[in-house]
Amino acid sequence: MALSYSDIINPSSKHHTYSRKQKSLGLLCTNFLTLYNRDDIDVIGLDEAASKLGVERRRIYDIVNVLESVGVLARKAKNKYSWKGFAAVPKALQELKEEGLRDNVNAIDKQSNNSAKVVDDDEDEDDDSDSNPNTGSQNENYGIIKSTAASRADHRREKSLGLLTRNFVKLFVCSNANLISLDESAKLLLGDGHNSSIMRTKVRRLYDIANVLSSLKLIEKTHAADTRKPAFRWLGLRGKSENGSGDPLAPLESRKRTFGADVTNISFKRSKLDSSVDGDKSQSLKMQKQIKDEKIVTVAERGNVDQGFTAELRKLSSLALLLLLAWPKLATLKKKLLRSMTGRVFPLLSVHNTTTKL
DNA sequence: TTTTCCCGCCATCCT
DNA sequence: AGGATGGCGGGAAAA
Structure with missing residues (x-):
């Protein structure tokens, strides 16, 4: 059978042992x-x-x-x-974007109570026990967050992979930062100060999400421009402009179907395993990532002035925006900040980014 | 070592 | 009750 070995790059693969990759x-x-x-x-x-x-x-x-x-x-x-299908992705992203921008904007007047949740949250740290934290409080989140009815035990949904995914995507779609690391995401999607335990768990989930989003080619793994820290870059619907009917996703790569590809995951347990049969598969090679090399965060007009400084400012402002997006508590401060920032030192930060890039 | 992240126990949410 | 869902985090493969 197709014996393109699991990894083209694995000459010394003795008897394949358990491999997480497959x-x-x-x-x-x-x-x-x-x-x-x-x-x-x-x-x-x-x-x-x-x-x-x-x-x-x-x-x-x-x-x-x-x-x-x-x-x-x-x-x-x-x-x-x-x-x-992928034809439905643009719309979904658009909705996520609107939703994200909307509920961080509608945080307008909310000074009465201190805590509000929009993005995600958890419970209090350390024990405390008994007495359900939320409940009674008059939540102000107007619609948007989907579920119309706030079921009591619906608390579970708030931690779902689905919600996390949507919020993760919002980070990219709502801001102009297209490069972000998972722990930055975790920090943003969570209040900043949190148990390292909570953080770790959140990051684990983000890894899962990032892996499938990568598979969809919506994001790509890279490294921060400056640091070597791994991060993810938003690709969105690449090579899809206008629209012409159909769909298509495949950005480039016009290969038809992948025949002979074994779509089945061999099921080796996590321990040892025999050697009978090969479990290859590797449907087509990854796909060349050829996203050119875009420099740092977002495009931004090619300035030729204090390049470095400007870049730093940009990055900072992007992070600031993300933080604000994820932290409704700062609604008021946020407004002031945005008002003073927009169109000035941080021109590319104008919230209403307009034109749905994706 | 640290970073990734698979595995599957078992709490929850439906029927 | 029984099945469908899906948090959650231990701990081992990969960097």
């Missing part, structure tokens, strides 16, 4: 896509997907939740999702 969420998502990204697909059954892809149900939930957040899928019923 079990990654990203790969699973890619396989999921090659399996269902077709016009004649309507509904997708979770069990069916799980067995076809050779993974346990649990993993399907993981990718399905983020795919749904971006519009590629829509939950139809129990165990059933409908395929929307």
Whole structure:
């Protein structure tokens, strides 16, 4: 069979031992896509997907939740999702953008109570026990956040992978920063001060999300321009302008379907494993990332003045915006700041970015 | 070592 | 009750 070994770059691969790479969420998502990204697909059954892809149900939930957040899928019923395809992504992103801008803007007058939640939150630190924290308080979040009814135990939803995904995407879509590291994200999506434990967990989730978003080519992993710290760059719908009917996602790469690609994930347990049969697959090579080398954060007009300083300022302002977006408590301060910042020292920060880039 | 992040236990949310 | 969902974090493969 196609024996393109799991990794072209693995000459010394003795007897393949357990490899996380072939079990990654990203790969699973890619396989999921090659399996269902077709016009004649309507509904997708979770069990069916799980067995076809050779993974346990649990993993399907993981990718399905983020795919749904971006519009590629829509939950139809129990165990059933409908395929929307990449054609639905632009709209979903647009909505996320509006939603994000809206509810950080509608924080206008809220001085009465101190804490508000829009992005995400958790409970108080340290014990405290008993007595449910929130509840009674008159939440001011007007609509937007989807769920119309605030079910009591709906507290769970607030930590869902889906919500996290949407908020993560909002960070990119609502600001002009297109490069951000996961722990910055975690910090932004969480209040700044938090248990390292909470943070760690949040980052774990972000890794999961980032992997499938990467598979979708909505983001790409790189490194911060200055530091070597890994970070993710927003790609959005690349090579998709106008629109012409259909869809298409494939930015470049006009390859048709990938025949012979084994879409099934071999199921080796995490420990040892025999050597019978090869489990290759590796459907097509990754795809050349050829996003040119864009320098630092966002484009910005090519100034030739204090390049370095300007870049730093930009980066700073971007982070500041993100922080503000994620921290509704600072509504008032935010307004003042934006008012004074906009169109001046931070020209590229004008909130109403306009033109939906994506 | 640190960074990634898979695995699957088990709490929750539906039927 | 029983099945569908999906937090959550241990701990091991990858840098």
